[in-house]
Every structure is written in C-alpha cells, then in structure tokens.
Amino acid sequence: MGITYWYACAVQLLxxxxxxxxxxxxxxxxxxxxxxPLLEKPPANRLVIFAVDGLNMESFFEQRCRNVPHLKQxxxxxxxxxxxxxxxxxxxxxxxxxxxxxxxxxxxxxxxxPIDTIFNxxxxxxxxxxxxxxENFQGDNTKKIVLDEWTFRAVKTHILIASHQMQNLTGQVFxxxxxxxxxxxxxxxxxxxxxxxxxxIWETYNIIERAFEDQRTAYLLTSRHxxxxxxxxxxxxGEVQMPFVLWGAGVAxxxxxxxxxxxxxEEGQRLPLHVxxxxxxxSVMSGLLGLPLPMHNRGQLPAGLLxxxxxxxxxxxxxxxxxxxxxxxxxxxxxxxxxxxxxxxHKLSDVNIHTFVRTADSMWHxxxxxxxxxxxxxxxxxxxxxTDYYVHYYRQALLWASACAFLAWVHQLRGTKSGSQNxxxxxxxxxxxxxxxxxxxxxxxxRVPWLVSGILLLPMLLWSYKGAFHEEYxxxxxxxxxxxxxxxxxxxxxxxxxxxxxxxxxFVCYHNRIAFAQRSPICVIWFLLLCALTALSWLPPALGYWxxxxxxxxxxxxxxxxxxxSPQLIKRRYCIFNGMVLLLAGLHVLxxxxxxxxxxxxxxxxxxxxxxxxxxxxxxxxxxxxxxLYALLSTSYEPLVIQLLAMELQLxxxxxxxxxxxxxxxxxxAMYILIYSCYSLFVIGNIDAVDKFRFYMRFTGFGFYSxxxxxxxxxxxxxxxxxxxxxxxxANCNMAWLSRRHIFCRLLIMCNFMAIIALFRIxxxxxxxxxxxxxxxxxxxQGLPFLLLVLCHLAHFMLGDHRRENFQLPKWNVPIx
Numbered sequence: 001m002g003i004t005y006w007y008a009c010a011v012q013l014l015x016x017x018x019x020x021x022x023x024x025x026x027x028x029x030x031x032x033x034x035x036x037p038l039l040e041k042p043p044a045n046r047l048v049i050f051a052v053d054g055l056n057m058e059s060f061f062e063q064r065c066r067n068v069p070h071l072k073q074x075x076x077x078x079x080x081x082x083x084x085x086x087x088x089x090x091x092x093x094x095x096x097x098x099x100x101x102x103x104x105x106x107x108x109x110x111x112x113x114p115i116d117t118i119f120n121x122x123x124x125x126x127x128x129x130x131x132x133x134x135e136n137f138q139g140d141n142t143k144k145i146v147l148d149e150w151t152f153r154a155v156k157t158h159i160l161i162a163s164h165q166m167q168n169l170t171g172q173v174f175x176x177x178x179x180x181x182x183x184x185x186x187x188x189x190x191x192x193x194x195x196x197x198x199x200x201i202w203e204t205y206n207i208i209e210r211a212f213e214d215q216r217t218a219y220l221l222t223s224r225h226x227x228x229x230x231x232x233x234x235x236x237x238g239e240v241q242m243p244f245v246l247w248g249a250g251v252a253x254x255x256x257x258x259x260x261x262x263x264x265x266e267e268g269q270r271l272p273l274h275v276x277x278x279x280x281x282x283s284v285m286s287g288l289l290g291l292p293l294p295m296h297n298r299g300q301l302p303a304g305l306l307x308x309x310x311x312x313x314x315x316x317x318x319x320x321x322x323x324x325x326x327x328x329x330x331x332x333x334x335x336x337x338x339x340x341x342x343x344x345x346h347k348l349s350d351v352n353i354h355t356f357v358r359t360a361d362s363m364w365h366x367x368x369x370x371x372x373x374x375x376x377x378x379x380x381x382x383x384x385x386x387t388d389y390y391v392h393y394y395r396q397a398l399l400w401a402s403a404c405a406f407l408a409w410v411h412q413l414r415g416t417k418s419g420s421q422n423x424x425x426x427x428x429x430x431x432x433x434x435x436x437x438x439x440x441x442x443x444x445x446x447r448v449p450w451l452v453s454g455i456l457l458l459p460m461l462l463w464s465y466k467g468a469f470h471e472e473y474x475x476x477x478x479x480x481x482x483x484x485x486x487x488x489x490x491x492x493x494x495x496x497x498x499x500x501x502x503x504x505x506x507f508v509c510y511h512n513r514i515a516f517a518q519r520s521p522i523c524v525i526w527f528l529l530l531c532a533l534t535a536l537s538w539l540p541p542a543l544g545y546w547x548x549x550x551x552x553x554x555x556x557x558x559x560x561x562x563x564x565x566s567p568q569l570i571k572r573r574y575c576i577f578n579g580m581v582l583l584l585a586g587l588h589v590l591x592x593x594x595x596x597x598x599x600x601x602x603x604x605x606x607x608x609x610x611x612x613x614x615x616x617x618x619x620x621x622x623x624x625x626x627x628x629l630y631a632l633l634s635t636s637y638e639p640l641v642i643q644l645l646a647m648e649l650q651l652x653x654x655x656x657x658x659x660x661x662x663x664x665x666x667x668x669x670a671m672y673i674l675i676y677s678c679y680s681l682f683v684i685g686n687i688d689a690v691d692k693f694r695f696y697m698r699f700t701g702f703g704f705y706s707x708x709x710x711x712x713x714x715x716x717x718x719x720x721x722x723x724x725x726x727x728x729x730x731a732n733c734n735m736a737w738l739s740r741r742h743i744f745c746r747l748l749i750m751c752n753f754m755a756i757i758a759l760f761r762i763x764x765x766x767x768x769x770x771x772x773x774x775x776x777x778x779x780x781x782q783g784l785p786f787l788l789l790v791l792c793h794l795a796h797f798m799l800g801d802h803r804r805e806n807f808q809l810p811k812w813n814v815p816i817x
Contacts, residue, residue, distance in 0.1 A: 003412065008748065009786065011409055014458060015755065016782045018402040019775070021451045023762055027391050028113055029329040034121060034292040035321045038364070042290025043250025043311045044218035046172035048208060049285075050201050051095070051129075054181035055223035057083065059194060060243040064263050067194055070202035071221065071245060075271070076264060079247025080254075080305060082274030084222065084281060085239045094224045094240070094278070101282040101297030116294040118285055123171030128154055130179060148180035148193075152200045156207050163211035171289050176204070218248035218288045222281070244281070250288045252307045276302055287315025293322045300380050303373070313369035317360060320376035323383040324353055330390040337446030346389045348382050394452050399760065401456050406756045408462035413749050415474035429464070436460035474742070479667050480749070486671050487750035490678050491757055494777055497682055501537025504679045505530060508652065511668065515655045522658075526651040533644055536683060542636035543685025544692030546699055548589050554639035555586050558631045561643060562624050578628045581605055585632055585701050602632045602701040606716075619731035619799055626724045632701035633717045635693070638684040642721045645680060646728060653732040666739050670746035673729065673788060680721035687773050690714060719791065726788070726795045737796050740789070747785040754781040 065072045075081050086097045096104040099117040119125045128151050155176055166172060178201070180193045188196065201221065208217060223242040257272035264271045279299030286293045287306055301319045306312040331350060334340060356379055363372040439460060443453040475483075486507075493500025508530060515523055542550070559582045562575055581601060588598045609625045623646060631639040656663065663669045685693070694710060702713055730736045736743070758778040763771045 003745075005789075008744075011462070012748075012782055012786070015402065015405060015409065015752075016779065018398070018405065018455050018458070019759065019762060019778060021455045022395060022398045022402060022759075025451055026113065028296060029326060029333070029387075029391070032295040032325055032329055034295055035318050035325070037290050037292060037314075037318065039290040039311075039314055042170060042288070043306065043308070044248065044288045045168075045170045045214070045216040046166070046174065046212070047218045047220065047285055047289055048174040048205075048248075049176065050204075050219070050221045051175065051177045051224055052181060052197055052201075052221070053177065053179045053224045055194070055197075055243065057241055057243050059190075061262055064266060067191065068198045071198050072264065074202070074205070074247055075245050076269075078253050079219075079245060079251055080274055081243070081245050081262070081264075081271055082276055084242050084244050084276050084278045086242065086278035087239055094242070097278045098222065098281055100294045101279045101299040102294075103279075103298075116296055118282055118291065118294060119173060119175075121171075121286065121291045121294060122173040122289065124166075124169060125173040125175065126158065127175040127177075129175060129177040148178050148197060148200065151176060151178060152204055155204055159208055159211050167212065167214070171291055173285075173289070216249045218250055219246070220281070220285065221245040242278075244276075246284065246305065250307055250311060252305055254304070257304075274302070274305070283315065283319050286318070287311065290314070293319060295322070295325070297322060298326075298384060300377070300384075303377060309369045309373065313364070313372045316373045316376045317364055320360060320380050320383070321357070323380050323387070324357060326387045327353060327383045330387045334390045334393060337448070339442065339446045343446075346386045348386045353383075394448070394456075398452060398455050401459055402759060403756050404459035405455075405462055406752050406759075408459050410480075410749050410752050412462065412465070413475075413745050413752075414480055432460060432463045436464060475667070475746070475749070483667060483671070483746060483750050484753045487674070487753040488757065490674055490750070491754040491781070493678050493682055494686075497537050497541065497686070500678055500682050501534045504537075504675055505534040507671065507675050508648075511663075511672075512652060512655065514659060515652075518655070518659065522651060522655060526648060526655060529644055529648040529651065533641070533648060533679075533683075536641055536644075537679075541683075541685040541689045542634075542638040542641065544689035544696065545636050546696050547636040550637035550640070551589055551634060552586055554634065554637050554643070555582050555589070555631055557643055558582055558627050558639055561627075561647070562620070575624075578624060581628060582631060588701065598701050605629060605632070606702075619727060622727060622798055623724060626720060626727070630717075630720045630724070633713065633720070635696045635699055641684050642680065642724065645676070645721070646724055649676065649725060649728050650732070653728070657732070663733055663735065666735070666742045667746055669729075669733065669736060669739070670743045670750065673726070673743065674747060674750055676725045677722045677784070677788065680725060681718065684721075687776055690718070693717070719787070722788070723791050723795060726791050727799060730792065730795045731799055736792070740792055744785055744789050747788060751781045751785050 059067055084098075086094050087103060096115060096117075099119065100115050104115075119127075155174075178197050180188075180197055181190065205219060222244040254272060260273040260275060261270040262273045263269070277299060279297070280302050281299070282297055283293060283299045283301040284305050287301055290311075297319075300323075301312075301316050303312070306315060327348075328350070331353075360372060360376060363375065436457070439457055442448070443456060448456070489503045490500070493503060515526075559579050584598050584601060606629055609629050627639065627643060627646070630642055653663075663672060693714065697710060697713065726736075755778060758774065758781055761774045762778060763774065
C-alpha cells in the first residue's frame with residue numbers, strides 16, 4: 001500500500017499544526033482574582049495619563065530637551081524622567097503592555113482573550129483616544145477623538161464642568177491621547193506640532209491643578225511606537241524605547257542619584273534617567289492610586305519611584321501577592337495530574353510560597369516597611385520564574401516529539417523493503433508499541449491538555465503506522481544523507497543570499513562536470529551565464545526597490561532575447577505583440593508613473609497567457625509570454641535575473657542532451673527543482689523585500705489595487721519564476737512528468753529536513769519582524785512540495801497535447817509510489 005497525496009497532505013498539516021501547539025496555543029492562566037487594597041488613603045486620588053503618539057527619544061532629549069521647554073519646567077522641579085522599553089508588533093501592543101503589564105498574545109484575535117487593564121481595576125475612568133484604542137480599553141467616559149485641538153479642548157471642558165463632582169472620588173484614571181505627531185499635517189512641521197502638543201499638555205496640567213486644589217493628582221507622560229520595527233527607536237532585540245515623565249502626588253523627587261543620567265539644561269545640570277520595562281509602569285500607576293494590579297501583570301514595581309516607604313511597601317506587597325496568585329494558578333494546573341510527584345519540578349515549592357506569604361504578612365502588620373519592600377522585591381523574580389516554568393512545562397518535550405514526528409515521516413517517505421521482517425525490525429516495532437502504550441497512560445493519568453497529548457503521541461503514531469510503509473525499497477541511506485545535507489545547504493540560503501548563489505554554482509558545476517571537457521562555444525556561454533548568475537547574488541536585492549534604468553534594460557533584454565536565441569521557433573506576430581507590450585511598459589517607466597492604458601493591457605495580457613487553449617507554437621512561445629508577464633510585474637533588474645537563469649538552464653539541458661548525460665536520476669532532478677526554486681526566490685530578494693514591494697506595486701504595469709488583488713499579484717510575482725523554470729524542465733526532461741510522484745516524495749524529504757531546523761528557530765513571542773519571518777520560513781518549507789506539485793501539473797497542462805489529456809488537479813487518492 002503506497003502513500004497517497006491525501007495522506008501526505010494530512011501529515012504535513014499535522015506537523016504544521018504542531019507549531020501552534022508548541023509556541024502559540026493559549027497559555028494564559030484562568031481563575032485569577034484581583035488583590036484587595038490595604039490602604040484607606042492612597043498616595044493619589046487620580047492619575048492623568050498623557051500618551052503622545054510618535055514622540056521618540058531623539059526628539060525629547062536632543063539639545064538638552066530644547067524641543068519640550070514647557071515640560072522641562074515641570075521635571076526640573078519635580079518628578080522623574082526615564083525610558084520605557086516595550087516589545088511590540090503593532091501600535092496597539094504598546095498600550096496593551098503599558099496598561100495590562102503583560103505582552104499581548106500573538107493570536108489574541110483567535111483566542112479572544114479579554115485584556116485586564118488598570119481601567120478595569122479603577123473606580124472610574126475617562127478616556128479621549130482613537131477608535132482602535134476605544135475598542136480595547138473601555139472606560140466610563142470614552143470618547144473617540146482624532147485631532148489634538150479637539151482632544152485638549154474636550155478635556156478642558158470636561159474638567160471645568162465635572163471637577164466639582166469628582167473632588168472626593170478616588171481611583172480615577174484620565175487617559176488623554178495626542179495623535180498630532182503621527183497624523184499628516186499640511187500646516188505644521190514635526191517640530192511645530194511637537195511644540196504645540198507639549199504646550200497643550202502643560203496648559204492642561206495647570207487647568208487640572210486649579211480644578212483639583214487638593215494636590216492629590218499624579219501625572220504620567222508616555223509615548224507610543226508608531227514606526228516600523230527596525231527604525232532608530234528599535235533596538236537589535238526588537239524592543240522599542242520611549243520616553244516617559246512621572247510627576248505629581250506620591251511620586252518621588254530626587255535630583256541626584258547614582259546610575260544613568262542626562263543633561264537637562266544649558267548650564268549642564270544632570271538629572272537621573274530611569275530605564276524601565278513598559279510592563280513595570282502599570283505597577284507604578286496602581287501603586288500611586290492604591291489599586292490592585294491587573295490579574296495577568298508581569299511587571300515588578302521598580303524601587304525608588306514612590307515618595308514614602310509606607311506607600312512603596314504597600315504597592316510592592318500587593319505586587320508580590322499578585323505574583324503569588326499567578327504562581328499558584330500555574331502550579332495548581334500542573335498538580336492536577338496523578339504523576340506530578342514523579343516528574344521534574346521547580347526548586348520553589350508550594351511550601352516556600354506559603355512561607356513567603358506568612359512572612360510578608362507579619363512584616364506588614366509589624367510595620368517593617370523597608371524590610372518588607374526588600375523581601376518582596378527579592379522574591380518576586382522567583383515567582384515569575386516558577387510561573388513561566390509551569391506554563392511552558394511541556395514545551396521542550398513537544399519540540400523533541402515534533403522533531404521525532406518529522407523523522408518518522410521521513411522514514412515513511414524513504415520506504416522499506418517488502419517483507420523485511422528481521423529481528424531488529426520486530427524489536428523496533430515492539431519498542432514503538434510499548435512507548436506508545438506508556439505515553440497514553442501518562443497523558444491520561446497526568447491530565448495533559450488534549451492538544452499537547454496529540455503532539456506527544458504523534459511520533460509514535462507515525463512510527464507504528466504500518467499501512468503507510470512502501471512495498472519496495474526506494475531510497476537508500478546514502479541518498480537520504482545526500483538529500484539531508486543538500487536541504488540544509490539550501491535552507492542556509494534563506495538567510496544569506498550570497499550563500500544560495502555559491503550553493504547553486506557548486507551544484508550545477510558538479511553535476512555538469514563532464515560538459516567542461518567539450519570546450520564548445522555553447523559550453524563557454526553557459527559557464528559565463530553561470531558565473532554571472534552567481535555574481536548577481538552578491539548585488540543588493542532587486543525586489544522592493546524602484547530602479548528605472550535597470551528596469552528599462554531588463555525590458556529591452558526581454559524583448560530581444562527571442563530574436564537572438566530562437567527566432568525561427570516563434571512566430572513573428574507573437575514577437576510583435578509582446579514587443580509592443582514591452583515598449584508600452586518602457587514608455588510608462590520613462591514618462592508616466594500612473595499609466596491606466598498599460599494597466600488595462602497588462603490585465604488582458606495576463607488573461608491571455610493563462611487562458612486554457614491548445615498551444616501549437618511550442619515551449620518557446622510560452623516562455624516568452626511568461627517572461628513578458630514577469631517584466632510587467634517588476635520594478636528593477638529582477639527580469640534580467642530570471643532571463644539569465646532561464647537561458648542558463650536551457651543551455652545546460654541542451655549540453656547534457658548533446659553528450660548523452662541528461663538528468664536520469666529522480667533524486668538529482670528533485671535537487672535541481674529545489675535549488676532553482678530557492679535561487680529564484682531569494683536571489684532577487686527576501687521576505688523583507690516582499691513587504692517593501694507592496695509600496696512600489698503602484699509603479700509596475702499592473703498598478704495598485706485592493707488588498708486581495710495586490711496579494712494575488714504578489715503571489716504571481718513570486719511563483720512565476722518557479723513556474724517558468726518548471727516549464728523548461730518539463731519541456732526538456734520527460735522524467736519530470738513520468739516520475740513526478742517519486743520526485744514529490746524526495747522534495748517532501750528535503751523540505752522536512754529544513755522544517756526541523758526551522759522548528760527550533762521559532763520564538764513564542766512575535767516581538768519583531770524577524771520573529772515573524774521565522775514562522776513564515778517554516779510555513780514555506782512545509783507547503784513548498786505541494787506548491788511545486790501543482791505548478792508541475794500546470795506546466796504539463798500548458799505544454800502538453802490536449803487532444804490526448806486534459807488538465808486536472810492531482811488525484812489525491814492515487815498512491816505516490
């Protein structure tokens with residue numbers, strides 16, 4: 001019984017799903033309760049938060065804070081100045097971290113996890129913010145406002161009208177978002193808008209102080225990251241750095257302090273600079289208002305920010321109790337199983353936690369506030385460590401189980417000899433069944449979550465599934481090792497464009513070493529093309545850049561190449577038609593950035609190329625059409641790369657046919673398809689370049705459309721070179737179609753070896769674009785064999801004789817072997 005396409009697709013999807021279980025499944029703890037405050041009178045009755053979008057460190061601190069003169073009048077005499085660091089993937093994540101004290105779940109929209117913030121813990125809250133924040137943080141009085149002028153006017157009006165009703169209320173939060181620095185403004189420069197915003201904040205502060213004369217208002221000025229990850233405000237590890245100013249009731253005021261500092265005045269006066277994690281600010285805000293912290297907070301209260309040891313001890317004590325609640329929830333979830341005492345455990349036990357709670361409680365009642373603060377501050381990191389230990393308890397086991405599942409799947413794809421039931425095979429099968437039985441008992445007794453249980457059992461299911469083994473010996477261990485080493489080299493090209501060029505050069509030279517002895521003109525031309533393509537991998541990427549001169553040269557080469565290489569094989573009317581399209585594209589590059597006529601012609605030409613019809617003009621015409629279509633989707637010299645790559649592959653296959661040494665091994669042909677696909681994908685650019693290409697799509701022959709159409713055009717742009725190369729291989733190598741199932745099997749083996757490496761590179765927190773790229777790499781190598789299979793069928797359809805065989809998708813119930 002052979003492996004069918006359906007079975008291969010199901011296994012690949014299960015292995016792809018294992019990434020979700022390992023890294024992105026919901027791990028947020030449930031059953032948590034907020035702590036009860038112990039103070040009758042908090043340090044501050046109300047907290048006013050000014051959030052300025054787009055305020056970066058350079059603008060705030062440059063020239064001794066000259067850009068914020070009104071704010072400087074405040075922090076020169078009171079309060080604290082610092083930098084907060086946050087790990088974010090979009091703009092809303094900054095405020096999620098700031099107000100909840102924990103990083104936002106990567107798949108929060110899928111998991112639908114409610115966000116517990118300081119607004120939920122406050123007695124009353126008032127917000128003037130954008131629509132995106134209004135959906136996430138609902139207050140008692142939340143208003144959607146865009147322009148800063150409207151925002152500050154609405155705040156001042158509300159304070160003047162309702163201040164007498166809020167005089168004696170506690171636990172109030174006022175959130176004011178200023179978006180002027182982020183929004184495009186035709187009347188003000190960035191410096192002018194910054195000057196207006198900081199002056200408006202200063203005026204609002206004075207109005208609030210006059211409205212509430214009890215001096216029990218605390219203020220926090222912070223910022224929100226609005227740029228892209230990787231800009232000047234982002235560090236190498238994906239963290240965004242933003243300035244903050246904290247002043248008012250309950251805030252410590254220290255003009256000198258050991259550690260980092262900054263120059264604040266022209267006279268050279270230096271003030272302390274506090275560097276905090278953004279998660280820690282929510283503990284400061286809760287401490288100022290005397291409120292319990294958000295239930296999922298992971299930020300520890302920094303020392304020295306509150307003005308009295310009594311208030312600091314209270315805030316630190318509540319912070320520690322909230323961490324105890326997290327640790328006990330994680331530990332309790334793990335201890336549900338019956339085998340907990342037999343498994344490895346954290347050095348911090350439940351007894352140690354209860355001892356800590358009793359000791360801290362006695363210190364609080366004995367009014368040993370400084371000792372309590374130090375004791376809690378030293379114990380809280382251990383509580384967080386214990387929480388993370390049990391929340392991700394099975395992660396390493398899942399990683400190795402998933403890797404074993406990949407190896408089991410590769411073993412099935414490799415095949416076994418029919419009837420090979422020796423002693424070692426029998427012992428191995430018995431061992432697999434025993435381990436499978438023991439794992440079932442373990443997950444049932446330990447009450448392991450069902451998703452985790454499925455991934456833990458998956459490798460044993462693949463190893464023990466006899467029906468998937470092949471009836472004949474197909475791939476030797478020597479070939480398997482060769483495929484593994486080759487796939488690892490190709491995977492390195494995902495990160496180093498130059499390396500994929502070197503691998504391409506070495507592979508092609510090795511498999512065509514006999515052709516070098518011919519010393520014919522065709523061999524010389526082929527070798528020059530090979531060297532040129534290798535050298536192109538050392539140039540900057542073409543994708544994601546607009547280079548009109550290079551594009552014009554590429555359009556010219558696309559138009560004249562058929563006349564030079566094979567003028568007798570392409571009809572004149574097709575050459576004239578394609579030439580006119582390319583000429584119009586060249587005029588578009590020279591004279592018009594928005595050519596509506598060319599966009600209409602490009603759409604019609606794409607429909608003409610892929611319209612199902614009988615092709616009597618051979619592969620040359622199809623390749624010319626595909627090259628022309630690709631040129632219409634280009635912005636730089638990428639058509640030149642694809643033209644040279646197609647010419648090199650055609651000359652190489654012609655040389656092999658001339659000396660009678662064509663590609664006659666399935667493993668070799670599979671490696672050809674993989675290396676040429678990787679070269680066409682990563683030499684012209686990478687995944688970062690694809691993201692940049694979205695902006696320059698408006699300058700291509702197709703123009704700029706909706707998100708769906710743009711995504712479709714980007715997909716065609718990426719896959720067209722691979723499809724072009726598969727057309728050349730199918731047209732010149734009969735084995736590519738006749739042995740497609742065997743080639744598909746070998747592609748699956750190589751891609752699964754690459755997937756094992758990609759699996760261990762993924763991070764659970766998507767805090768930067770590079771973290772997301774790692775997930776995309778895993779998805780690419782998992783889906784690449786099926787993509788190549790579909791493109792191979794499409795190439796056969798567009799090249800084959802339709803009077804004998806009509807195009808159809810692969811029959812998924814047909815055995816691969």
